[in-house]
Amino acid sequence: MKMKILVVYYSLTGNTRLIAETAARKLGAEIEELRDRKSRIGIRGFVTGGLDSLRKKRAELAPPRYDIRDYDLVLVGTPVWAWNMAPAVRAYLTGRPWEGKSVALFCTTGGTGQQKTLDGMAALVSPARILGREAFCRVERNPAENLARLNKWLAAMVNPDEEKK
Numbered sequence: 001m002k003m004k005i006l007v008v009y010y011s012l013t014g015n016t017r018l019i020a021e022t023a024a025r026k027l028g029a030e031i032e033e034l035r036d037r038k039s040r041i042g043i044r045g046f047v048t049g050g051l052d053s054l055r056k057k058r059a060e061l062a063p064p065r066y067d068i069r070d071y072d073l074v075l076v077g078t079p080v081w082a083w084n085m086a087p088a089v090r091a092y093l094t095g096r097p098w099e100g101k102s103v104a105l106f107c108t109t110g111g112t113g114q115q116k117t118l119d120g121m122a123a124l125v126s127p128a129r130i131l132g133r134e135a136f137c138r139v140e141r142n143p144a145e146n147l148a149r150l151n152k153w154l155a156a157m158v159n160p161d162e163e164k165k
């Protein structure tokens, strides 16, 4: 039977969006973009975004459209901000009914903080079953390489052709 899959992500500059949209298309999944009510634009947004992430703050989110209870597998993606997940993703992951869910976690990064970020996400979705975790580095510079990596990652978790039927 076809699995119901949801891809949830936050993205400021498009890298995580590219991975999330590609994954959703390949899996025939619904997609949810998280909206942080705080502006993260410009130097001020960069600094407060980094500080809020470092301090493990949770963003105020616009209400999500989809409910994880309706899905078998939920993929969640974040950019790495100051070696942590973005505040929008921390807010989303915190306190949701993860018990009994299968989850796959990913981040996009300039090259540092990916393990710490994925560990932090894994802790928040406990006791969910984590099917996979993956980091995509410098997506804006190496999109083709990262999309190939995504294909391999998805294929190791689910059969994408099977899911599209």
Ligand SMILES: Cc1cc2nc3c(=O)[nH]c(=O)nc-3n(C[C@H](O)[C@H](O)[C@H](O)COP(=O)(O)O)c2cc1C
Pocket (backbone or CB within 6 Å): 010, 011, 012, 013, 014, 015, 016, 017, 045, 046, 047, 049, 050, 078, 079, 080, 081, 082, 083, 084, 108, 109, 110, 111, 112, 113, 138, 139
């Ligand atoms: C506020 C802020 C903090 C960041 N901190 C890090 C970091 O600690 N390590 C890193 O490798 N990249 C860092 N980056 C770069 C992003 O992780 C990277 O560009 C990511 O792919 C952006 O995803 P997005 O385009 O989906 O927003 C930071 C970017 C921002 C805006």
